[in-house]
Amino acid sequence: MKNQDLVDFLRSCGVCEVCQLRYLKARGSEYKDINETLRNLDIKVNETVENGYSSTPPDDQPAKKQRLTICSTCLGLFSEDFQKDLLAGILNSDFGKYDCQTIVLAISLPMILQLRQLAMWYALQRKFGPIIDANNPPDVPIKEAVKLILHPIICEKLGKEYDPNGLMISVDLRHKLEEEEVDKLVKLNKEAFPYKAAHQKRIEISRGLLEKQYQPAKVKADTFEKYFQIPSPTVEEPLELKTIELQGPLVCVAGRYRKVNREISHTPWVLNGQRVMEDSIEEIIIRNVGAHFTEKPEKIIFMSSGREDVDVRCLGKGRPFVLEIPNSIRSSLTKEQAHKMEKAVDESGKVSIVNLQVVAREELSHIKTGEEQKKKFYRALCALKEPVTVEILEKLQISKSFDIQQKTPIRVLHRRPLHTRPRTIYSVRARVQRGNPQALIVDIVTQAGTYIKELVHGEFGRTTPSLSSIIGKAMDIQALDVVGIDLEWPPEVDNSLSSLNT
């Protein structure tokens, strides 16, 4: 089979130039200059065919370049007219609302297109014989061709780049004959696969089923022809746009927060339908960061590397957190915008944030995994019933790690199962609080998941050993701060205005 014979036959069936190239199994950039590709393949270029496509249409060909015929296999999907309609459709949608640099097109194709590829497959077999394989399609599949042809053109015209994680433009197409053809397909299906039809109450004919089951190797041409023409007849109407829906990317915004207040919960604290505390770290951060990215801040998911109790502060470099923002209208954040957000959060007087930045979705693993292996750094203010002695102080200078057994504290039993967990304490260092001989400031490094309050007082022997049992005296905890978290993420960024001027 010569390329020229193949193309001549396709042309006689009303197949457009792009589809001719699909049947010549053209790849990537070969669709850019069709005539050149045809010439390279030794095909006579048919100057009268005007329904093809070229990536740079000359401006000085107005009325002449009208739609003469609609391609019988792609139904105009690859025509310039369709590109124009698609582009106009996208620009008429909410597209302008999204400030994203990258896009991805998801085009849902009507089944009539697949049926037409199949009809051409049979036609080629009849024309050229067994050289046309009955198991492998003779063309570059339409879905793939959409990626090779439409994607680059639409990206270029919109001035965006392709990225599978970008703004998703879902395009649903319809064709006037779709319903009619699907009805015929249902009948064909009963005849072609009678066993399956008899054993299934309702047969859902899907695109996937068409792709898998409908090949000349599985359905005879004669059976197919009882319902559909081989090759497909020309049509009057091209494909039309049914709907265009936009779905912004999932944007992840990370930073570190410092909790500077002992009266704020991590997430909204609601008891029996009533709020216990009017605000939370999660809400303060989302309130000040969310609006830049989405009109629906209630959809934002707040995650952090661990959390602290309401009455515990988190100081030092702060605790890493990330906001997962679905359907985001923006995927970038300038330093100036980040700085404004950081300042606005600071003004709450309860939380402050730093290092605010957009991060790649893959980086979420930093927060989601390895929590148990991490070290935690605490500072506890502890009170004794008597003045601290040198002996007590010496017992609380521990630089070698040791293990404790910790029963689930009574205060959390309502939400955590009762277990005894081993936990490692890496170091303990105590000093007397200035001006208060009965108070100790204790720096403790522990394995994540250790209950610190119970580590200090022992909770009637439910945590052993405890700092209290180590010194042999009753000891209570008055205040606790997290002073460090063993996670160097996200990277430090200086969003302050002074850094902008340099």
Ligand SMILES: [Zn+2]
């Ligand atoms: Zn075509």
